[in-house]
Amino acid sequence: MASRLQDERLGPTFGAMQIGTSLAVFLTGSATVQTWNYYRTYPEDSVYLKMLVAVVYALDTTHTMLVAYACYTYSILDFGDYAPLEHIILPSSASFILDGLVTFVVHTYYCFRVYHITQSRALMGSCWAMALVRLALSVLISATLISLGRWDTMWKDSMRSYVALMQCVGAAVDVLIAVCICSSLVRQRSGFKSSNTLIDRIVAFTLGSGLLTAVVAVAETITYLTMRNYIFMAFYTITAKLFTNSFLASLNERAYLRRDLENWCLDWTGLSISIRYFRNYPEDRLALRALVAIVLCIDMFHSAVLIRAVHQYTVEFFGDDQAAATLVWSLKMAAMMLGINISVVQMFFCLRVYLITRSLVLAVITTTLALARFVIHIRQMVTMFSATTLAVVTTSTFRWEVTSLLTVGAASDVLVAASICWALLRMRSDFASSDKLVDKLVAFTIGSGLMTSVVAVLEYLAIDGFAFALFFSILGKVFSVSLLASLNERKDSRRQLAAGRGPGSGKSSSNHVTIEMRRTHFTTHEDGSPRMFLAEGDDKLPTV
Structure with a gap:
């Protein structure tokens, strides 16, 4: 048999x-x-x-x-x-x-x-x-x-x-x-x-x-x-x-x-x-919906070529050690799609940093780190596409490129998360419902930012062997999920905010508190003290 x-x-x-x-x-x-x-x-x-x-x-x-x-x-x-x-x-x-x-x-x-x-x-x-x-x-x-x-x-x-x-x-x-x-x-x-x-x-x-x-x-x-x-x-x-x-x-x-x-x-x-996302947010701007579609297409193509690479190595090259040592085109394409996917998501969050913090300095720094990561990724693709065998991953040039790529990427993720959390914490007020929402957004931002950084660190620690391919395979997925989860979180935040305006939640419901978050500008109707306020007719919450 x-x-x-x-x-x-x-x-x-x-x-x-x-x-x-x-x-x-x-x-x-x-x-x-x-x-x-x-x-x-x-x-x-x-x-x-x-x-x-x-x-x-x-x-x-x-x-x-x-x-x-x-x-x-x-x-x-x-x-x-x-x-x-x-x-x-x-x-x-x-x-x-x-x-x-x-x-x-x-x-x-x-x-x-x-x-x-x-x-x-x-x-x-x-x-x-x-x-x-x-x-x-x-x-x-x-x-x-x-x-x-x-x-x-x-x-x-x-x-x-x-x-x-x-x-x-x-x-x-x-x-x-x-x-x-x-x-x-x-x-x-x-x-x-x-x-x-x-x-x-x-x-x-x-x-x-x-x-x-x-x-x-x-x-x-x-x-x-x-x-x-x-x-x-x-x-x-x-x-x-x-x-x-x-x-x-x-x-x-x-x-x-x-x-x-x-x-x-x-x-x-x-x-x-x-x-x-597409079902729940048909009112989003065309540019944002197009961005989600692009990230989704890149992520799906990355999965397809990655599965194709695994199929080649384990099925088509079954028993052929010489063929299994080659660097197939599908694996090269998977690496390229991974870098493009991460760069697109990072640029989105860099724009988010500016919209929430209104700090041009922070936006420039985070964008520079994201662009630097993309440049290193291009250099790495040149190395991979010029190679013909998997031995390239053991060379000092490839390891230096991966180390630089992961270090700059992790730094960008941490800075983005820290900038957004800093801006959100400054929006805290004396209103229980809004403070609870701010705390939830801060926790969500820290969680998503640390997740990508942790995966990058684990990939770096496994760089001495081929075990880094495990984290290489999922890193792009983590970025895609982080983007989509941040967009989908908005309606849950709105419902929590609406529930917090009910009787017995925080301050007296007689205080007419409104929130205007379309331009991430915060004020109040009465004493002007809180930096964050909730509007009944405006639910354009920021997505972090």
Whole structure:
């Protein structure tokens, strides 16, 4: 069997597993954001629901870690050895069990939702019975694979029947749950336009989340039954992630459904912070929206070429030590996109420094550091594009460039954070609500600034070997997330500010306090003493 794999291309086999692992890591990141949003937004939820979220997220994260470790074992620890590719290692076996558990837990949650919406025990029982059948088939498949321990077990007739039946039952459960919930909601339509619009959007959301998991299950079944390779594993690997994200998105949407039926819109926190920005801030200036789009495109291209580089080294160059020592173009492009992404985000925050501090000196210093980092990055790209092997990373020139790059970049990040925090702290007043908001913005700024600096320091400490590539891969993502999180934080700050103006919050509500933050100019209506004030009609909060 090893000779068969050695004569075949690994793209449709092990390469498909690797692509599925990359997608799984991405979806786990989305689930992490959703979990954070859930615990921050719904502290009043019952302890049982909070525990359920924790269990689902823990199972999903563990599943991702096992899949990633299995991929690492096959591609790195067993590099060049085709024989181990035929064996199912323990992390792979355990991932099959966790996939079934995650799916069953989420199905059980949706079965209870069916009962609460339809008040039909028969429908709930039918859905849960089918979910239980899927779990039993998943356990049976996992036990068979563990006992035999070889991937060629997947091509036995009995195993093909089990997998096809499991996926068909799972797809049927998803469709049945979605149909039950949607039909019940449609029957609740009334003559009020606002409530009908709300119901229509909930129905669309339910159909979308339910049909997505069903479509993936069908795609996995078709590729498994019609192709004698492991392409179906790319769909299998992300199945549990889709269920986790669907579950968390259904919980996180509640706050946005409760706010205002007349002007309701979904926050889409469950998809990504970039989509959340475009959905929630359509009134932002075209230049700012274009900047976000540019950063998003650069970040996505960086991820694509980085995945391509990993695929080349671990799949296309599998067993070829000479080819694995070359410096491929995709890795060069990944390094170039990383530097461009960081430079764009740093220039945005340099402009933020001037808008908040109104200090030309601080703005010039931070901009100079950002430009200096970009110049060093260009010099480093010249070194990399002129090299042909990975040995370039061990040269003194490359190390000097990386050291200078990280030092100047970290200095720029710290100075930007310190400048913004200094300006914010000067805005503190005697009003509890505004002071609380200032403290929150200061903590957020320090956290985002230190995160990028810490990653840069860790990359510098690992420069003696290839371990620095780990931090090199995520540094651009940290900058992108920092930019998008700072923009998305504005509505949360506005809601906190509005809640602080209620009775019993800080000073007397009779004091008419307003905030004008469009030009980061602060004053008050009454005594002129506070530097920060809150305006009922102006919610253009600064994003830090």
